[in-house]
Amino acid sequence: MTTLLQQIANGLVLGATIGLIALGYTMVYGIIQLINFAHGEVFMVGAFGGLAVYRWVLPVSVQDVWYIALPLMLVGGVVVAVVIAVLMERFAYRPLRNAPRLAPLITALGVSVALQEAIRLWYPNADAAQPFPRVFIDAQVSIGSIEISASGLLLIVVSVVLSVLLQTYISRSRMGRAMRATSQDRDTARLMGVNPDRVIVLTFVLGATLAGIAGVLYGSYITNVDNSIGFQNGIFAFTAAVLGGIGSLRGAVIGAFIIGLIKTLGGQYLPGGTQYDYVWIFVVLILVLVFRPQGLFGEAERVRA
DSSP states (O other), rough: HHHHHHHHHHHHHHHHHHHHHHHHHHHHHHHHHOOOOOOOHHHHHHHHHHHHHHTTOOGGGGTTTTTHHHHHHHHHHHHHHHHHHHHIIIIGGGGGTSOOHHHHHHHHHHHHHHHHHHHHHHTTTTTSOEEEESOOOEEEEEEEEEEEHHHHHHHHHHHHHHHHHHHHHOOOHHOOOHHHHHHHOOHHHHHHHHHHHHHHHHHHHHHHHHHHHHHHHHHHHEEOOTHHHHHHHHHHHHHHHHHTTTTTTHHHHHHHHHHHHHHHHHHHHHTGGGGHHHHHHHHHHHHHHOOTTTTOOOOOOOOOO
């Protein structure tokens, strides 16, 4: 029982990371129907942005003061992630907005590879594991018979809080209504005074902000990063968005936690162990899509006559 509960805790931490990335996938798809495969790399550059702040910006005297170092690293990671996302939208995706869907999809794959190579060339030895400081409280939190690091617990709390705040913002704010209107019908929204370009840029900014925060907190939790973490976690995040229902914020977060639990529990209890944990994730995804093609919380697409 202790092992089961410990694996559930590990799965929740992984799910929290995936959830923050998956929100960016599902938001961009909901607005412009683009599967932004480069979003995982936005998460990766956010982690390296936070690491660069720690190594090259923070004075040694404050590097061990977590309530100073962690916020500054988060700011650095978010700024780098947002800048990359805005440039990506402006120069890679906006010119292809009215092109056939295959063109921006291939472009997204190209941007993903370009960002991986850019970090490899810019950051020394980024293709090998780089030590990442555990800037938050270095302690284990005991909950009954299980233990979870303070960094992992922080990751879960931040993921849930930011997901709720994002859902509230989109549901109740004026810009949130503009985002939902643009998602439903971009041309009609434009006639009603909504600027679709502004809405789309804001969507990329919000997604990149969450990914940048996730990158720094994830690096602090696992204590090392390399330029492949974006691809690995990006695949999980995309799968979570599809499993929960692409376009659904709630579905993306719940799908992420489901995938986190499948990976940790499958690696522990299912045949093949950790060598087959990816297999079980996609088995569950296929089963869900066979019986509910729109995902767990997605809406069936309406075909207009």
